[in-house]
Amino acid sequence: MALPAACVAALYLSIPGEVALARTAGWSENYAPAMPVCLSVYALSAGAIATYRRKMQLPGQITALVGSLAALILAMSAQSISHLIEQSYMETSALLVIAVSCVPPLTIAHLVHMAETPSQVVTAREEKMKLHEVIDYLMVELTFSLHSESTILLSRAERTAMQYDHLKDWASELTEEVEEACQEIEESLSEKPSPKALTREAITAAAENLKQGGKKATVENMCRALGVSQATYYRYGGGKALTA
Structure with missing residues (x-):
């Protein structure tokens, strides 16, 4: 509360001197009271802009600071000159009238200059740089992700x-085993006597083999040993060969 109160008191005390100086410079009663408003607003605006740009590290800090100091100097000069004239220590002059008359247009010109937005241009450049940084970061991340996915896919493909x-090797081995089994089956089948090869000597040899193995030379055992049916066995005279 102390700071706002001091500011209000200082502005209130500066009003009479600035109004008197405006009257001395030739402004009428209706326009003279605007002089303290012009100087006060000018000082506050320049100070606020200078503080903001300093905090945000934006350009134009020096210009705003100079404007703030100029406003304070004008306010101090207005008070001093007004009091000097009022106490008859000095008189008005053409130079003083010209200087006081130039205060409003100079104030407007400097405020417009500070309101011009170089900070927005810089901010746009900064945003553009940040956007480029984000794009570069995304490109790096995308490249890394694509590389990782490509490595994983390549590993899976391998x-x-x-x-x-x-x-393929297992199928080749299985094919070879099947071929070998088929060949063995063919060889085993080719070793069995066909009905046309069923002779008396084959029947006699089969009977001898059964006897040596401790088996009886029955028709069933003989057909099993020869690999023929009983009809084929009898057809080719198996029974007669055993009884002969």
């Missing part, structure tokens, strides 16, 4: 190729 080669 494992799939190895499994395919393993299955």
